[in-house]
């Protein structure tokens with residue numbers, strides 16, 4: 001029999017204040033952005049209209065948030081109940097990742113005060129991939145909070161409500177699998193229209209499945225990443241056997257991803273670009289070696305019970321998926337706009353991104369200490 | 378490039394299975410858009426352009442755009458290097474070697490005019506989530522509507538010619554691009570840049586007529602004198618007499634990326650003048666929209682998928698005894714004290 005429980009303990013620890021400080025800095029940057037415009041804090045320019053606020057905070061943030069999706073897929077769709085102890089913390093990671101990504105979009109929108117047009121029938125443009133992403137992400141944020149609701153209800157002893165919710169929760173869970181499948185692949189489709197502006201190393205009509213699979217991978221990687229950090233930082237017991245199993249799943253999906261990725265490059269005859277001496281080629285190999293590392297480390301069954309190897313593999317996968325997104329949208333993007341354009345994020349841009357992730361850590365600490373999120377065997 | 382649509386299942390099987398890679402996804406390509414019936418356009422002839430920039434100044438006037446003085450402590454005159462949030466139209470210079478001869482690639486120079494090309498199948502219109510970029514169904518003019526734009530800059534990111542620009546230095550910035558002086562055309566006036574052009578290098582007209590005019594120029598004998606229309610093609614203004622250039626036997630915009638209503642003629646190759654030449658004959662939206670439409674055909678795909686998921690999930694949640702969502706007794710209250 002298994003249970004979830006809050007881990008309790010002091011909330012206002014030193015790390016807590018540290019992350020709070022980073023978050024406050026981010027708030028100051030935000031104030032500047034809203035008073036003086038995007039140009040006052042970012043290095044965005046006429047060649048690179050999208051920077052790390054879109055690619056890291058939104059695209060990578062939501063891919064990290066796929067933990068809930070990835071585990072739900074295993075538990076509910078493939079009926080692997082043994083992964084169940086992981087569902088809550090994975091869902092929570094998804095809830096934070098998506099909610100903050102949704103907020104980050106608002107910071108980046110140049111005309112945020114007209115955001116409501118996205119919901120106005122006279123304006124919405126159904127051919128736009130971005131419209132679909134926006135709708136799906138908004139809906140999924142709601143779904144994640146509802147999926148997480150039982151945890152709140154338990155905490156506050158509302159058993160009746162909790163049981164009523166259980167009866168309809170399966171629809172929400174199904175939506176929770178459908179929506180990420182749609183928008184994580186669409187985040188790849190979004191780059192297709194950029195055509196020749198994106199290097200053939202990344203521009204392909206297989207962007208949708210590649211983005212979807214790599215998002216799943218990042219979801220599977222986040223689970224052991226978080227579990228191992230929690231067991232070290234918060235002195236929680238480790239579910240080694242479960243982590244071994246999920247690492248096995250991650251391994252299989254990674255191999256599938258790599259086969260698809262390289263088959264596509266060969267098919268299109270684009271692999272040659274990987275052997276030029278430029279930043280594109282270098283970043284291509286960094287990205288793909290990071291995908292290959294876990295395959296090597298986790299190849300043997302025995303190594304999948306070694307927390308250190310699992311952890312390194314998870315970090316490697318998270319980095320790989322992140323760099324894949326940065327490469328597709330920024331490094332591999334060679335703007336058609338005349339002139340020579342460069343983009344490297346400003347300190348303020350980086351600090352805002354850091355601030356958002358800090359906020360996620362703060363929320364995580366509050367939630368696991370006060371709500372029944374983590375699993376007790 | 379196969380244009381036929383195959384069914385949803387085939388694409389998803391190929392997409393997910395990955396066995397067929399790029400070609401399978403092409404099956405999803407949507408039809409290419411056609412030129413609107415009353416399409417208006419512009420023919421810019423680099424060989425006729427004398428680089429006077431009268432069009433730049435007229436464009437600023439007609440559209441109330443501020444001057445741009447990059448890198449100058451005291452603003453003396455308007456010198457934008459590129460189109461930007463303050464400049465919709467820019468005359469650029471190509472130079473090579475000693476830059477002595479006009480319209481020559483080696484040791485020569487040539488002018489180039491850059492602004493929106495009013496694509497037949499525009500990416501900016503395809504990507505905009507809130508219809509803030511529209512293409513007029515009759516004239517084909519691609520207009521921007523700031524009053525509904527959310528500033529996502531997807532149009533900036535996706536335009537294959539790098540045209541729309543955002544005003545980053547403004548807390549309430551907006552997207553700027555050439556709208557073919559739609560406000561003037563509505564009053565029966567021709568676009569400001571074509572109106573002031575002294576040589577007819579920027580020539581306004583219907584796309585049909587302009588295509589005929591470009592064919593006439595391709596038939597011309599190099600270095601013979603001809604009359605070139607000015608302002609509006611067939612508008613009755615006295616023409617400009619000039620020697621025909623050594624034209625490339627290609628009119629840019631007739632086919633590129635599905636065609637553009639602003640077309641280019643030149644003696645210097647178009648990639649040297651900054652236009653993308655290694656591009657397909659169809660617009661990129663035919664692929665991105667094709668993938669999207671096929672996968673989500675009228676939201677039918679997702680609906681079917683959802684009902685399947687609901688069924689499977691429903692069955693699976695019942696089977697779980699230690700399930701979070703079906704059994705609350707074991708998990709409540711334990712650690713809250």
Ligand code: SF4
Nearest residue numbers: 493494496499501536
């Ligand atoms: S050139 Fe760019 S901005 Fe102009 S219509 Fe084409 S895609 Fe749109």
Ligand code: SF4
Nearest residue numbers: 505526527529530532
């Ligand atoms: S920036 Fe405005 S016009 Fe451009 S795609 Fe976004 S909403 Fe549409």
Ligand code: SF4
Nearest residue numbers: 436466555558568570
């Ligand atoms: S058509 Fe009007 S807005 Fe466009 S470049 Fe010419 S003058 Fe400027």
